[in-house]
Amino acid sequence: MRGTSERNILDQFCIDFCNIVEAHCNYIIVSGFVAISSGRTRATEDIDMIIEKLSIEKYKKLHEDLIQAGFICVQDDLVEEIYSYLIDNTSVRYIKNNNPLPEMEIKFVKDKLDEFQIQTRIKLPLTGLDVWFSSINMNIAFKEEYLKSEKDLKDAVHLRKVYPELVNEHEINNIKKLIKELKL
Amino acid sequence: MNEEIDRWIKYMKENPNTWREIHNKFIDAQFIKAHEFAQKILKESNGKEKLMKIYNIKNKNAFSVLHNP
Numbered sequence: 670m671r672g673t674s675e676r677n678i679l680d681q682f683c684i685d686f687c688n689i690v691e692a693h694c695n696y697i698i699v700s701g702f703v704a705i706s707s708g709r710t711r712a713t714e715d716i717d718m719i720i721e722k723l724s725i726e727k728y729k730k731l732h733e734d735l736i737q738a739g740f741i742c743v744q745d746d747l748v749e750e751i752y753s754y755l756i757d758n759t760s761v762r763y764i765k766n767n768n769p770l771p772e773m774e775i776k777f778v779k780d781k782l783d784e785f786q787i788q789t790r791i792k793l794p795l796t797g798l799d800v801w802f803s804s805i806n807m808n809i810a811f812k813e814e815y816l817k818s819e820k821d822l823k824d825a826v827h828l829r830k831v832y833p834e835l836v837n838e839h840e841i842n843n844i845k846k847l848i849k850e851l852k853l
Numbered sequence: 854m855n856e857e858i859d860r861w862i863k864y865m866k867e868n869p870n871t872w873r874e875i876h877n878k879f880i881d882a883q884f885i886k887a888h889e890f891a892q893k894i895l896k897e898s899n900g901k902e903k904l905m906k907i908y909n910i911k912n913k914n915a916f917s918v919l920h921n922p
Contacts, residue, residue, distance in 0.1 A: 677877035678884040708865050708876055709858075712883045743910045767916050769908045770887045797873070826855050830862050 679771055680706065680798060683716050686763065686773045687800040689738055693731040694721040696775075697790045697803045700811070704824035706796040707831050711820065715762065715772040719786065719803075722777045725752050739766050740773075782844075782851050795831070805835040810844035815852055891916075 676684070683702065690696045702716040723731065725748075732748045740763045742751050754761050760776040778784055786803040793802050802808075805828055812825040829836055865872040894900045894907070901916055910916070 675873060675877055677880040679880050680877075705880065708861070708872065710861055710876060710879050741912060741915055743908070743912050743915055745912055746914055764915065768884075768888055769891050769904060769910070769916070770884055823855060823858060827858050827862070830858065831865070 676797075679713070679716070680796075682765060682771050682773070683800060684798060685738065685765065686716075686718075686735070686740065689734045689740075690718070690720060690731065692734070693727065694723055695787050695790070695801075696720040697787055697801050699786065699803045699808065700816070701820075701824060703793075703802050703805075703808045704827050706798055707793060707828065708795070709824060709827045711823075714770050715774045717760075718773055718775045719778055719783055720775055721787065725749070728752050728755070735763060740764065741767065743772065780851050782847050785847075793832075805832045806837050806840045807844055809836065810841045810848060813841075814845040814848045 679702070683698065683706070687696065687698070697719050698716060699719055700717045701711075701713045705711065705713055728751075729748050732742070732751065735742075743762045743764055744754060745751050751761050755775075755777045758776065758779050760774045762772045762774050764770070764772050778787060786807050789804050789807065790801040791804050792799065793805075796802075809825045809828055812821040812828075891904055894904050895916065897903065904910070904916060905913075
């Protein structure tokens with residue numbers, strides 16, 4: 670079930686964004702795009718990313734590099750304003766070359782579970798993408814225990830079937846317990 | 854409930870060299886359509902404002918390139 674090197678629009682958008690973020694901090698791609706880049710056939714408008722909490726000085730540098738590469742934040746141009754959203758645990762969205770879609774939705778790490786997700790991040794060769802993802806067990810646990818929409822439950826089914834060798838029920842159950850403690 | 858997932862994963866496993874091309878076309882189609890839609894809306898009067906509402910864009914500098922290609 671190997672992937673190929675050919676890119677779709679969403680893949681290329683993700684690579685371009687991640688290459689810039691990688692130079693500034695640790696990050697993970699989470700949720701829908703993990704399933705979609707692993708072959709799930711469904712639509713999406715955005716890619717979700719969690720990044721380490723940065724000082725405003727460091728965030729300014731990251732934002733400037735993103736702007737330089739053709740990205741624009743859809744909420745605001747003023748970096749202090751964008752940073753205030755992130756500090757308030759609100760996500761901010763970037764688009765590229767003024768195309769309304771796709772969007773990269775980023776937020777800062779906000780609790781121990783997010784930190785754990787970054788510590789246990791992985792690369793997924795099947796996707797053909799050299800970017801960091803939160804683990805398969807983490808994504809399954811979030812989709813089954815926290816997000817729970819029909820779309821998310823089907824994403825979890827897809828991940829379970831595409832990556833049986835990575836699925837660890839004991840770990841998924843432990844993550845679900847942490848989700849109940851920290852998120853619900 | 855998940856028959857379509859099973860069917861597609863079976864195809865992925867049986868066609869490791871071709872599934873990605875089909876998948877890429879599927880993923881690209883929505884963005885190509887969205888871009889065509891945006892171009893059409895931008896030609897309307899107040900098109901930029903309309904597009905900003907549709908996509909919940911607050912930054913007034915967004916769509917400057919699309920607006921003046």
